[in-house]
């Protein structure tokens with residue numbers, strides 16, 4: 001029975017399915033459209049292929065067919081009445097079409113049209129764009145307007161109509177009108193128009209490639225302190241430097257070297273490893289006069305000048321500004337210029353050696369570092385006369401070219417080699433890179449030496465090298481070499497001024513660029529705080545944390561306008577950040593009715609951090625309303641005036657919360673502060689709120705798991721124990737730093753050793769004074785209200801109208817006008833926190849403007865008109 005029952009519907013459906021196609025009219029319009037598209041696609045593809053073939057054939061058969069065509073007196077006759085045989089592969093129609101397209105049309109360029117027709121057909125069939133119509137039309141225009149006349153002009157005497165009637169016509173006209181020379185100019189102009197305006201071709205790479213094909217030109221360097229004028233010497237130097245790029249120790253040099261043996265294995269003759277130094281300046285007592293130099297031009301992406309020194313087994317690469325060389329060095333020296341070719345370089349004359357810091361790029365006094373404007377809405381117009389701090393507020397350090405002591409390098413190299421040998425580790429090659437405070441010796445171990453062996457011997461090697469602050473990186477990530485970082489005897493201070501003046505800082509497009517210092521290869525380390533997105537700093541006392549925070553703050557002050565950035569500063573130590581109070585009305589954000597712009601009281605920190613959470617939530621609401629995913633998109637929309645300020649939209653500045661001495665905060669406020677900070681760290685990135693936390697004590701009860709998990713970027717100055725290093729970086733190493741701004745930065749998967757830029761307190765004072773003396777906003781940026789529950793209770797008990805909120809009167813007016821005593825309305829209209837709006841409502845009640853609270857309903861409004869209200873307020877106050 002069951003089987004019979006279930007069969008019926010099946011039959012019905014089958015019938016329906018069969019009857020559907022018969023109806024015919026019920027075909028889905030989408031399917032019909034697709035079928036039409038397919039049909040047109042196939043027709044176009046066939047026509048395109050047919051005409052393309054006919055044109056190709058026309059190239060070989062045109063003479064025979066053309067005779068018939070002309071004798072038939074018209075294409076129509078040729079197609080339908082002519083009986084003579086046709087040579088074109090596509091028959092009579094092909095011959096006629098090709099004749100019209102090529103001879104009477106645009107010559108060989110007509111292929112552009114027929115190929116496009118076929119490709120368009122394929123586009124239609126495929127439903128995707130194999131050939132972009134817009135692009136192809138530009139090519140067709142180039143073909144018709146340039147190729148046709150060009151071919152007609154170039155092959156004027158040929159019988160085949162390469163340029164077609166169009167090309168011939170244009171050339172005849174222009175030859176008559178402006179002559180042949182004029183025609184050439186015209187053709188070049190048309191070509192340039194297409195190349196640079198229509199196609200926007202960039203010829204730079206082509207020029208570069210062309211130049212790189214020209215053999216490197218060597219130019220004698222004259223008028224530089226360390227060069228000699230004697231051509232003879234230069235020629236000798238040139239001889240010696242043939243093939244310097246792939247330098248290999250010369251055979252004689254190898255022979256000179258002593259053969260060394262491993263202790264206890266006297267038969268084992270050892271080869272001296274190759275030693276290379278990438279560093280900077282040599283000792284002062286080096287006499288420049290005895291040296292010879294050649295400059296070799298070589299196009300490269302980035303301007304970077306290097307001095308190369310080769311001697312025996314040693315290969316030195318020095319930035320060219322650091323050139324004080326000894327006469328003891330009989331090296332062959334070449335100056336390798338690695339910069340994009342300029343006219344000057346091509347001349348090979350005006351070469352001048354400059355310092356690393358490129359002072360030419362330092363903006364002049366009074367000049368500021370860019371703020372982008374020109375958009376319809378410019379937030380910086382809030383303070384139109386605001387001037388950015390100038391670089392002359394920062395101290396100019398003694399030239400910060402990094403120096404190295406050659407003897408020291410040699411000594412360290414030998415010690416590293418012999419120490420490793422004493423552990424049975426052979427080396428193939430050793431390279432030294434001299435940084436501001438440490439030198440990195442990069443070692444390529446001999447074949448068969450396991451890196452884990454070196455890693456296990458890390459402590460023994462450090463002990464044998466007996467230098468303070470040795471760090472072994474085995475292996476250097478991504479390189480397969482082993483790094484040994486040894487502190488320099490002569491440490492250099494990295495000047496903040498040089499970093500802020502660098503091209504990388506001035507011309508970057510980062511949202512929150514911070515200039516932290518220099519890497520070991522002397523490259524400026526400038527990162528975007530917005531991508532970090534939060535930063536955890538730790539280090540024992542006196543190792544450079546405060547300087548690090550100042551470097552970050554100063555970088556931001558030099559780059560961001562007060563309308564674009566606000567700081568919330570928390571300083572339980574009370575002395576570190578107090579210096580910034582002068583910029584309260586420009587850059588600081590704080591709770592309403594708060595007096596101290598720099599927060600030092602733990603209770604207030606809790607309120608402020610919670611207020612930031614509210615600000616974050618409010619911002620998310622705005623983003624949701626504005627259909628933006630992050631602050632950048634939102635602000636872009638606002639700037640383009642696509643968000644209505646009447647709906648509560650406003651330009652959102654970045655907010656950076658800086659907490660110096662987090663340990664103290666955690667000790668006193670614990671979870672109360674940890675939780676909102678963790679919440680901010682998890683969510684606030686997209687709405688432009690970033691956190692920088694510094695602590696002296698990187699222990700696990702301060703940097704808890706929840707904090708650590710949300711702070712991917714970490715900065716470690718020297719710490720006292722390995723365990724602290726592990727807490728902050730999840731790796732050792734910070735305990736082996738040498739202090740005074742020497743730090744390890746872990747960002748993404750990288751762990752970099754950086755020398756922090758130095759900015760002294762008087763410098764910061766000058767900068768904040770410079771900013772503070774300018775016109776600012778009327779008050780600091782107000783964060784939403786947040787008050788602890790306890791405070792609320794106390795306030796509710798006694799409402800003191802003499803201490804009424806500054807928004808009191810406005811709120812009163814709003815309540816009377818709308819005749820609604822709703823707290824949430826006040827919150828919405830005036831962008832107030834819940835507690836503040838509630839407090840104002842209590843004050844309105846105490847002033848007799850609204851009635852008592854009645855559950856969740858709005859309160860009754862006791863005054864009906866604004867006039868009445870004014871009189872009431874006058875009487876009251």
Ligand SMILES: Nc1ncnc2c1ncn2[C@@H]1O[C@H](COP(=O)(O)OP(=O)(O)OP(=O)(O)O)[C@@H](O)[C@H]1O
Nearest residue numbers: 493540541542543544545546547740741756757758
């Ligand atoms: N980048 C740097 N370059 C050169 N010297 C530095 C650098 N950073 C710090 N120093 C030196 O170290 C000293 C201490 O630095 P800083 O005050 O920043 O330490 P700190 O870690 O903040 O100490 P504390 O936690 O006790 O405040 C500075 O006065 C300065 O002499």
